Amino acid sequence: MNLADVQEAITRAHQQEWARVVAALTRRFGDLDVAEEAAAEAFATAVERWPADGIPPNPGAWLTTTANRKAIDRIRRESKRDDKHKEAQMLYDNPAVPSVPLGAIDDDRLRLIFTCCHPALAMESRVALTLRMIGGLTVAEIARAFLVQESAMGQRITRAKAKIKAARIPYRVPSADDLSPRLSGVLAVLYLVFNEGYLATGPGTDPVRSDLTAEAIRLTRLIRALMPEDGEVAGLLALMLLIEARRDARISASGELVAIDEQDRGAWDAALIAEGHRLVRERLAAAAAGVAPGRYQILAAINAVHTSARDVRDTDWAQVVALYDQLVRIDASPIVVLNRAIAVAELDGPDVALTAVDRLEDTLAGYHAYHATRADLLRRLGRGRQARAAYDRAIELSGNTAEIAYLTRRRDQLAQTRAQPG
Amino acid sequence: MQYLVSVIEQFLPGGVREDETGSATADEMAAINAFNDGLQSEGHWVFAGGLAAPDTATVIDNRSGEALFTDGPFVESKEHLGGFWIIEAADLDVALKLAAEASKACNRKVEVRPFL
Structure with missing residues (x-):
């Protein structure tokens, strides 16, 4: 047996089967801890046995x-056997119990996702649990991704599992009237993972953590496969794909952020853009039929407008502003208003945009993008001194190395322009 | 599965109760009664009660076998236990839904904690 083939088979099985195995065991044993440990042991056994025994047919x-x-071994080993474990063991040992049908196993993964993203858990615990239980990342990998000690991340996951058990957080897909808010909680977790990858923070980290963006996309694809009818799931997947498509063009060879108007559009990933556009068209058809789009669908549509323009000058800014207007109606958060202003600058000029941005000072004074946006608008209006102060503040507040490099260059160019005679 | 739903009573700086009487208003009481009726008819009811102000509390320490009585609440805090429900619920989702109704009815924050 070729060792490389076996390793590839194990990697593939890990990607495709981890969540399925954990979910099936959680259902059978009613215990995330048992399920996680047994799944990890099963993969370790595969690493040991498959090279000698061959890759099993299924x-x-x-x-x-x-x-x-x-799992049964572990339960037998443990001297303490509460009733639930005994019951589970009897269930397993009883040959009359039919094996779980395939469709129900898929449902189990969805149950597991809703359990891991339960609103009674802290956001950081939801993220960690989802990456561990559904994504199959190791505790060490998750700890590295979020720049915390492995022991601290291990404790966070252990505490979350203990709460799920003690407070009896259910293992099921929420009922129809709860589904929408609970699903948006799940999507928020995935979007957070994606964003941490997309704009990674920390002086020692890569500016883009493609492991995290890839994992977020993989998990969103899984939810899309499980809930193909949901518009926001499609919207979030499209949004991620259209952002991911620009990944390579977004960071220069010297590690500097490249703004969308300066990106080499030929370096965008055409396949990802095509897939994202297909999803957006699917949702536009639904919207035309009267289904009101949620925020991810609107954000995806905005990104579809950007990625449809072969040259930045071809961008349909009126369409972008119209979509932001639609977004403001369902989510009038200051960050949405800020992003709308950026589009307004292209349509109505930087002075109009600056007036809108300045109104956000109270809420966004501590947010780097607020100062970066102001800096750019002030620069375009020829107000160099104020632009410089805004760049300084943005650099101070940004945690992303590529963004800091970009802002620093822009600020220093400002100084050069000013130094020129005339 | 039983859950404790604690009612969190807020205090103003200086330990003054937001609501001087310390009890629910007539409207709140009516809402609480209606909520309790629902708990009973749906089989979620175990027990419930409101508590007098924390300065009516007495702390007892008899760990040494010689009971020591101390006046006043155990902890000085801006928030105190104002009352509680004990509810029967199949899982946390059911408990959270009931607790959300409880918070609305008594017009205060509540906390849900499972019994062992």
Whole structure:
């Protein structure tokens, strides 16, 4: 057996089967801890055995069966056997219980997602649990991604699992009347993971963490497969794809952020853009049929407008502003208003935009993008001194190395312009 | 599965109760009664009660076998337990839904905690 083939098979099985195995075990044993540990042991056993025994014809079934045995072993090992464990063991040992049908296993993954993203858990715990239980990332990998000690991340996950058990956070898809708010909670977790990858913070980190953006997209694809009818799931996936498509053009060779108007549009990923545009068109058709789009769908549509322009000068700014107007109606948060102003600058001029941006000072004075936007508008209005002060503040507040490099260059160019005679 | 739903009573700086009487208003009481009726008819009711102000509390320490009585609440805080429900609920989702109704009815923040 070729070792490279086996490793590839294990990697593929890990990507495709991890969540399925954890979800099936959680259902059977009613305990996330048991499910997680047994799943990890099953994959460790695969690493040990597959090179010698060969790749099983159905890796997923092999892993689930092995994980089930590991879970039973653990329960038998533990002297303390509460009733639930006994019950689970009897269920497992009873040959009359039919194996779980495939469709229900898919439902189990969705149940697991809703459990991990439960609103009674802190946001950081939801993110960590989702990456561990659904994404299959190790505790060490998650700790690295969020720049915390592995022991601290381990504790965070352990505490969350303990709360799920003690407070009996249910393992099920919410009922129809709760589904919409609960699903938006799940999507918020995935968007947060994506954004941390897209604009990574911290002096020692890469400016773009493609491992995190890729994982967020993979998990959103999974939810899309499980809930193909939901517009916001499609919207979030489209949004991520259209942002991810510009990844390589967004950072220069010297590690500097490249603004969208300066990007090499030929370096955008055409396949991702095509997929994103397909999803946006699907949602536009639904909107035309009277289904009101949510925020992710509108954000995806805005990104579709940007990625439809072969040259920045071809951008349909009126359409972008119209979409932001629609977004403001459902989410009038200062950040949305700020982003709308950026589009307004292109349509109505930087002076109109600056008036709108200045009104946000009370709420956004501590936000780097507020100062970066002001700096750019002031620069375009020829107000160099004020622009410089705004760049300074933006640089101070930004945690992203590529953005700091970009803002610093812009600020220093300002100084050069000013130094020129005349 | 049983959950404790604690009613969080807010205090103004200086330890003054926001509501001097310390009890619910007539409107709040009516809402609480209606909520309690619902709990009973849906099978969620275990027990509930409102508490007198924290300065009526007495702390007892008999760990040494010699009971020591101290006047006043155990902790000085801006928030105190104003009352509580004990509810029966299948899982946390059910408990949270009931607690949300409880918060609305008594017009105060509440906290949900599972019993062991």
